[in-house]
Amino acid sequence: MTDPSQYVRERSGEGRRDVSYPAAPEALPVPVYDNHTHLEIEDGSSLSLDEQLERAVAVGVIGVVQAGGDVESSRWSAWAAASHPRVLAAVAIHPNEAPAYAAAGRLGEAIAAIDELAAQPRVRAIGETGLDYFRTDADGLPAQHESFEAHIALAKKHGIAMQIHDRDAHDAVLETLARVGAPERTVFHCFSGDETMARVAADAGYYLSFAGNVTFKNAQNLRDALAVTPLERILVETDAPFLTPVPHRGRPNAPYLIPVTVRFLAAELGLELDALCAQLAANTLAVYGSFAD
Template sequence: MTDASHVRSRSDGGRRDRSWPEEPRPLAVAVYDNHTHLEVADGDAPLDVATQLARAGAAGVRGVVQVGTDVATSIWSAELAAVEARVLAAVAIHPNDAPELAAAGSLDDALETISELAARPRVRAVGETGLDFFRTGEEGRDAQFAAFEAHIEIAKRTGTTLQIHDRDAHDAVVETLLRVGAPEKTVFHCFSGDEELARICAEHGWYLSFAGTVSFSNASGLRAALASAPRELVLVETDAPYLTPTPFRGRPNAPYLIPYTLRSMAATLGIDEDELAADVAANTERVYGSWDDGLDG
């Protein structure tokens, strides 16, 4: 169960530095990685899940939300969370997969499986779901909207958090949430908006989850959004193995690297890292509940 390297591998044609970044100075106040993909193998020596979680714990990352993006990875995520105290699960059909499933006539069946998984006690989020106008063109948008709205209803029915994937689709995502009605707990995963989107999130009590992108030199707008966001709505994530924070951009990412992102965020806000970590940890537990509840056995 803890070795997921067979599920999916990240391929780059050998162009990246695939060595693992050095381990950070551990956080004194532990936090959580609220969005990661442990099933995606990366690095010159891909780490199994047990090693990933041990490394994360040593860095001050108490637990993770393991995110599924299709039926197979959602089932795997739910099953891992059921037996691993450091893992909670999120389940969904990724918006970029929805058009292909709709064309094959299998989207409804996939969504039914997601609905069943979302009812399990350690599946605490439906996601990542949303809209992606970067990778999917006009011809696939109807399927994306249909899947997004279905995921919203699943989250509301099961009382789980909604994790949103929003790429080049800010206005449409907000319009959909307001039209359909957002779940009580809604998270913009890998927040990529500006101060205006941060203001809208604050107005509606939606959470902003910041990944390694907030540390990039060209992300001044993202840092401005962070600075304007209410502290009680701020979360941190890796989206590992993607979006590795500065100074390791482009290399494999993993939950143990959260301290680099959190420290960048604290510097942007001009506050002590322990203060920010305490706030983020409390926010994360409020969004997803306790990592100690609902384990099998």
């Protein structure tokens, strides 16, 4: 792919979902950031990158961290960050992609490409990387572990944050971080653990990023985790176009819907909305640095 700006992929498994975008929520009183999104993925009636960012700014979401999951989407993420002052990038090989690269004999080549992208000034995180024991069978786990540890090394090498994808692999992820040493700024993207894991992660100095699924009826574990996470360790994200918060669950997600999740977090934590927004914004900047640089 010679022109990263032309890269786009469609969300799979549409079925009979309502793929129209929800109405914009009321704007937040203090601006925040979307800590993790995938704006290269088209879902339903697509919006351009400029349109996504304009909608977000209108409701007080003034920047996004655009995350890659393979070489091509990571190149697109780096391009988006270099092209737009409201975008920073995370680049990585997703744990579910690592086995395919390994099977083709290209995992080392792919990690080298991520290493090269990570040197760009507006690439501020390695992500999303980690372990996924839900979608990958036992044969693919060695490649996942090899890739995860290589990505940890890249985050340290470049002095940038790391965004972790952890699905059904909580103990293995925590063990790996403890054994090889976590990067200085480590984020559990779309945190999926429980209260006990939240305490362990926060005590280790990791950040917990909550997405729209914290609003789901069956996600009491996430609300329990939120309740014990120190405010200075909480981030918020969309993981768009996935995990759209209630009452829009199932429809396309986008950064402009962050206010729905933020208001839910404030209610759960018993905090004034403006105070939580200010804390979330400060946390984001502490992890990724200024969007203006």
